[in-house]
Amino acid sequence: MTLSEQQKFALDQMGIPIWVLRHEQTIENLPEPLPQSDETQSVDFSKAWLIITEKSLTLSEMRLLRAIFASIQIEFEEIALLQYQDDLALRGFSAETSIALILGEALSKRMALKPHVEEDCLQFDNTLSALVSPSMRELLEQPHRKAEMWQIIQHLRNLKGRLLD
Numbered sequence: 001m002t003l004s005e006q007q008k009f010a011l012d013q014m015g016i017p018i019w020v021l022r023h024e025q026t027i028e029n030l031p032e033p034l035p036q037s038d039e040t041q042s043v044d045f046s047k048a049w050l051i052i053t054e055k056s057l058t059l060s061e062m063r064l065l066r067a068i069f070a071s072i073q074i075e076f077e078e079i080a081l082l083q084y085q086d087d088l089a090l091r092g093f094s095a096e097t098s099i100a101l102i103l104g105e106a107l108s109k110r111m112a113l114k115p116h117v118e119e120d121c122l123q124f125d126n127t128l129s130a131l132v133s134p135s136m137r138e139l140l141e142q143p144h145r146k147a148e149m150w151q152i153i154q155h156l157r158n159l160k161g162r163l164l165d
Contacts, residue, residue, distance in 0.1 A: 047080035061136035104135035
């Protein structure tokens with residue numbers, strides 16, 4: 001969809017970034033994705049943000065994820081990225097310091113999640129709070145779902161503010 005200069009100006013004034021489709025060949029100076037492995041020894045359990053994926057992210061998926069979190073002023077260094085194997089890997093994260101975003105509805109259905117008693121979110125057995133979003137692949141293939149993702153990411157930021165601060 002092509003935007004006029006007036007539409008671009010209006011979006012800029014509202015603080016809404018314009019997402020642009022990029023081709024993988026043009027990726028330059030993108031820091032390497034965080035290593036994802038079965039071993040939880042390399043995971044920093046003190047991070048306030050946890051992103052749970054089903055499989056490793058491609059460069060374009062990683063770029064989109066970074067842009068999404070940058071839109072709410074969260075540096076990627078503040079995020080722990082974990083490839084889901086089972087709920088045991090999540091036990092190191094404290095509900096008092098971290099909040100999770102699960103990328104993909106199908107992945108969330110494999111997890112032991114229950115509704116949070118007080119908040120509009122889900123919880124793991126260790127009381128770690130979580131929200132579920134479309135996967136990065138779904139967002140790249142179905143751009144109309146980016147509005148849904150924007151609402152989820154704002155809810156995640158607000159939820160963290162209520163639960164952790």
